[in-house]
Amino acid sequence: MSRPIERRPSVQGNERALSQSHVLLFFVVLSFVYVFPIVRADYAYVDDNWRALLQAQDAWRNQGRILLEGLYRALTFSEATINIFPLPLLISVFALALAMARLTFWLFPRPGITSCLVILPVLCNPFFLGNLTYQYDGPGMVLALVAVICAITCRIERRSVRGLLAALLIAVALSLYQLTISLFIGLCIVEYIRGVKDKVAVQALLVTLVERVVQLIVGGLIYFFTAYQLAIDTRGNHLPFDQQWFEVVWQKFCFSMQMLGLLTASAGNGVAVALLLGASAGFVLLMSNIPQMQGRLSGKLGVALLYLLGLVVLVCSVPGMMLFVAEPNLEARNFIGFAAVLVLLFFLNHELFGRVWPGLRWLLIMPTLFMFAFSYAYGQVIIAKKELESAMAHYIANDLVSRSELRSVTKYYYLRAPGDGNWLPRGHGAMTQMPLLRYILSGSNSVLHAQFFPRLGINNVIGGEHSVFAQLAASGRVGAPLVDNRFYSIYVAGAQGFIVMKPIQEDENYNQHWPAVP
Known part of the structure; x- marks a missing residue:
């Protein structure tokens, strides 16, 4: 894992810096409040219906998700997928709260409450409600996010050990739910933009980016030669590379963007537009730091190009690898990468508001309240469905x-x-x-x-x-x-x-x- 980039303490204005225990308490309480509607509904969602009858016990293994099978064997003290909901969800959400607290201190040296709001979309991504609804698969998906965050925030000094541990954690995440790799890619882009904000030397920033790419490749190889060898399910097969390949990929991408439009309509155009405008201004503001970074002109031009390309990669990571697999359906649960998009939007607004007047950072409460309101509305919908x-x-x-x-x-x-x-x-x-x-x-x-x-x-x-x-x-x-x-x-x-x-x-x-x- 790449070494944490040295950065100056951020200005929090009149906002009091929180201790590690306070940050953890913040995430534990709000995480359980967020998932309460799903626990209360106790709804058997799609695959849960047949998993609860102990049908197809090797289904996860056949999908290359062997660790999820091991997780349930450990939690149920048996060889079967016994339904013990909501215990696995509560355990995994608590683990994610620990991981989000760790991610907060990775992104902010002296975090306040508004800093914690920036990290909260890792769990409160509206599309992720589709994942949390699964009584069996959901906890494993949450733990995959935990593995990704631990890979990103690893602080071991020795580069080789740090990189190997990060790669192993990436392989763990893939063995729980493959699509969580989109979050790793998205957080790498957030890290890169954070480096531009802190005016890190050009060479150090590019070395960090290369390390992340190497970790991703090595982690993917570890997964390929281990858990993936058990996969026989054809849903994960890649699209045939023929004349229709680009057309199918483009159609999937356009469909995913349409679904993001549904989120904008659900949140209200005012909140969504304000969040996007603030993030755009923050993005341009931080880009002005590139000429002040230490390094050659050619290196700065490369940093600027990657800074812009990062947005393209981030948007493409929303549907992620689903763009390139044969499975025709794009479900909400596939959009795990959107969590990183929300984190970046919140981060850029947080930075912009801090430059204008730190008190404006409390405006991040508005989109946060929407995410919680959306969760509770969804809870009522699945109760009605039940x-x-x-x-x-x-x-x-x-x-x-x-x-x-x-x-x-x-x-x-x-x-x-x-x-x-x-x-x-x-x-x-x-x-x-x-x-x-x-x-x-x-x-x-x-x-x-x-x-x-x-x-x-x-x-x-x-x-x-x-x-x-x-x-x-x-x-x-x-x-x-x-x-x-x-x-x-x-x-x-x-x-x-x-x-x-x-x-x-x-x-x-x-x-x-x-x-x-x-």
Whole structure:
């Protein structure tokens, strides 16, 4: 790991510098407050439904995330993925609070409360709510962030040892969740810009950057020759390099930028524009330090070029490696790199406000409050989603156990309707005012999962394929539905049953049925 760059104490104005214990207390309290809505909701999110039934125990290993499998074996004292939520989340969030406290002192020599606000987006990245919602995968993703932060903030004096330890921590992060490497890249850019702010000598700044690149490469190689050798899941395969490669990458990039636009709409244009304008002014202000740095003119020109290119790399790190893999879907949980973007935006505003009047730094409370408000709004949305899933399951379960004509069925195949996962009447208002909520809820979600039914004492419902049902229907082996209602139909073919969910066509807006107020 690169040696910490010497820098002058920053001016905090009238803001009192915090001790290490106070900084840690700040992050512990606010971190637990932030994740409370998710703990309270206790919602089984997508993969959680089948992991809780101990299905596909080697799924993480097949994805090259072997350490996540080891984590659950250690926490559950067993060989299975027993659901012990929220214990893993609480442990991992506490570890992240420790890491964020460490990151604060790495970025600020004498941090105050507003300095801590700059670091808080590491956890409070709105897109990261999609990761935290996973009861099984979420804690591992959080610990991957911890590994990345420890790699960045390593202070061992000996360069070779520091670099090797950082590379090992990068490999650990990749073995927990590969996409967290975007945060490492983003924090490297923040470190580079911090070096420009502190007018570090050109040679020292460039050496630090080279060290980071070497650490990233070595860490990637360690991961490739260890945990990655166990990966057999094809979702991580790279895009074929053909005539359509650039077009697909560009489409993914444009889509990710559109999703960032949803965040702007959710936060309110005023807050978002003010944050961006302040960061832009701060970026230009710090760039004026480059001519004052010690070094040759050619070196300063190189620093200036890298300073500008850093923004391009930072933006591209938001979708990160997802731009180059065959997986077509870009989910909110993939945007881990956006945490570094927020940290930089907060950092640049913090620096600008400090130059104008240090008291202005308290304005960072406004976007911070939005992040917390967004988390609590999301908590209410997933509670509504949980209630709707439970209601749907009870509707179906009542038919399965009460209708005599279904008693001969030994196995049911559940066929979800495409694109039905985000229909949520109770959450319509929130998702209209904060459109990013609908995206975080995930398009890969469903109005109901087949693995929900064991909660209701029904063990013979499994996931099915529409193509199989269509073939049976075409051959005449499936007759008229025995149950046909607003949300689903139930068909029988011999000893097999098919629960076919219907596409939900009606508007989820409850208020449209009320007369307009004159």
